[in-house]
Amino acid sequence: xxxxxxxxxxxxxxxxxxxxxxxxxxxxxxxxxxxxxxxxxxxxxxxxxxxxxxxxxxxxxxxxxxxxxxxxxxxxxxxxxxxxxxxxxxxxxxxxxxxxxxxxxxxxxxxxxxxxxxxxxxxxxxxxxxxxxxxxxxxxxxxxxxxxxxxxxxxxxxxxxxxxxxxxxxxxxxxxxxxxxxxxxxxxxxxxxxxxxxxxxxxxxxxxxxxxxxxxxxxxxxxxxxxxxxxxxxxxxxxxxxxxxxxxxxxxxxxxxxxxxxxxxxxxxxxxxxxxxxxxxxxxxxxxxxxxxxxxxxxxxxxxxxxxxxxxxxxxxxxxxxxxxxxxxxxxxxxxxxxxxxxxxxxxxxxxxxxxxxxxxxxxxxxxxxxxxxxxxxxxxxxxxxxxxxxxxxxxxxxxxxxxxxxxxxxxxxxxxxxxxxxxxxxxxxxxxxxxxxxxxxxxxxxxxxxxxxxxxxxxxxxxxxxxxxx
Numbered sequence: 001x002x003x004x005x006x007x008x009x010x011x012x013x014x015x016x017x018x019x020x021x022x023x024x025x026x027x028x029x030x031x032x033x034x035x036x037x038x039x040x041x042x043x044x045x046x047x048x049x050x051x052x053x054x055x056x057x058x059x060x061x062x063x064x065x066x067x068x069x070x071x072x073x074x075x076x077x078x079x080x081x082x083x084x085x086x087x088x089x090x091x092x093x094x095x096x097x098x099x100x101x102x103x104x105x106x107x108x109x110x111x112x113x114x115x116x117x118x119x120x121x122x123x124x125x126x127x128x129x130x131x132x133x134x135x136x137x138x139x140x141x142x143x144x145x146x147x148x149x150x151x152x153x154x155x156x157x158x159x160x161x162x163x164x165x166x167x168x169x170x171x172x173x174x175x176x177x178x179x180x181x182x183x184x185x186x187x188x189x190x191x192x193x194x195x196x197x198x199x200x201x202x203x204x205x206x207x208x209x210x211x212x213x214x215x216x217x218x219x220x221x222x223x224x225x226x227x228x229x230x231x232x233x234x235x236x237x238x239x240x241x242x243x244x245x246x247x248x249x250x251x252x253x254x255x256x257x258x259x260x261x262x263x264x265x266x267x268x269x270x271x272x273x274x275x276x277x278x279x280x281x282x283x284x285x286x287x288x289x290x291x292x293x294x295x296x297x298x299x300x301x302x303x304x305x306x307x308x309x310x311x312x313x314x315x316x317x318x319x320x321x322x323x324x325x326x327x328x329x330x331x332x333x334x335x336x337x338x339x340x341x342x343x344x345x346x347x348x349x350x351x352x353x354x355x356x357x358x359x360x361x362x363x364x365x366x367x368x369x370x371x372x373x374x375x376x377x378x379x380x381x382x383x384x385x386x387x388x389x390x391x392x393x394x395x396x397x398x399x400x401x402x403x404x405x406x407x408x409x410x411x412x413x414x415x416x417x418x419x420x421x422x423x424x425x426x427x428x429x430x431x432x433x434x435x436x437x438x439x440x441x442x443x444x445x446x447x448x449x450x451x452x453x454x455x456x457x458x459x460x461x462x463x464x465x466x467x468x469x470x471x
Contacts, residue, residue: 005133006108007047008097011059011067011115012087016342017275020329024357029116030066034273034282039116040070046122054079058093061085064234065365085239091253092245095210095221102203109136112199120269131168132200132264140262141201145193146270151183154274154339156195156251158263171261174251196270209258220245232469275338276322280305329355365468366391379456385445390438392466399453399460401429408445411438434464
């Protein structure tokens with residue numbers, strides 16, 4: 001497919017600046033933060049059909065089933081899903097994708113996309129890609145630049161060089177995230193653009209430059225692929241080889257060093273949706289500049305972003321704040337300090353707070369569960385199993401379970417018996433008994449699980465058989 005563009009979707013960002021919605025087990029790209037679908041789904045829809053080949057996704061091993069579900073919903077069959085054992089930044093991730101695609105198509109052109117950006121005008125996005133595609137075929141490494149709207153210290157900048165025709169430019173300089181005064185100087189001048197983190201280039205062009213500037217990354221990526229293994233629908237990179245690569249961005253590794261860098265302006269309503277302040281800008285404000293989402297009301301307040309996932313938030317007499325509530329966490333901060341949320345997350349991680357890792361709703365390849373109530377020796381969960389899905393065959397050393405079906409159909413394995421349950425029917429699973437829950441129906445299965453025992457923990461699971469290849 002030498003005339004196709006291969007989307008390479010990077011899904012390794014932890015999204016710490018959008019905590020408490022974005023958490024380690026389900027970061028922002030998998031959430032409906034901006035729009036009615038997840039940001040990953042929106043990214044997929046922008047590069048579906050036409051000149052675009054099926055995507056290659058590079059993601060964290062722990063998010064593999066989230067990625068698979070995002071692809072399954074719209075019926076996208078990917079070229080490949082490549083699993084990283086650990087985050088090594090963008091240069092090694094792109095290297096393995098480029099090597100993999102170069103083996104399939106010697107003239108492959110890659111469109112490297114973060115999975116958590118917003119694009120307001122898809123047609124303008126496609127127009128910019130078309131211009132960049134022509135440059136990429138000519139051997140350039142192209143980045144999409146966004147004309148700055150404000151002095152932003154959270155973005156890198158690009159200084160345009162000589163014209164390459166058709167509104168395209170060579171790159172004079174890449175500038176890392178500046179301080180406030182420097183950023184204000186860039187905005188006041190012509191010829192400076194935000195670095196969107198979106199790149200278009202031939203696989204061979206990128207690999208040639210990487211070989212010149214960071215051959216150790218290329219060597220690690222090559223060995224990670226050669227020694228990698230197939231795991232269900234995923235390709236698992238060899239952990240030892242991949243983790244030997246330095247953790248470095250494509251900007252530092254290649255784009256700041258190459259003489260083949262080019263820039264195509266992107267005027268498509270781009271945002272990295274990188275903070276609560278950015279979501280305030282993207283939202284629909286009232287006459288006082290307040291953006292409210294969920295159960296939230298404001299009185300005598302101005303220019304606030306208020307979002308609730310569950311409880312009612314009422315704010316009075318406040319200005320320029322971001323107030324975010326989930327069912328287990330509340331965050332309040334000035335919008336102009338939104339970049340510092342990641343520092344809060346780091347401090348909470350250090351202190352051992354689990355709220356940075358999991359939501360109360362925890363997603364699994366078969367569906368999800370939500371902890372409703374816990375106490376000494378018991379835990380109550382709400383479990384939802386997707387149609388046709390089933391949990392592992394397992395048993396527990398320390399707890400018994402009682403299942404009550406609320407809606408849908410349940411197929412229960414309890415010891416040596418297999419039977420079906422409907423709404424308002426239940427089953428008791430003794431401690432130590434092998435058991436499994438499955439949904440044979442076409443609708444989601446909803447049930448309540450009550451656990452009781454001397455130890456209640458997710459690590460008290462002994463899997464005997466699992467559809468999803470988990471230990």
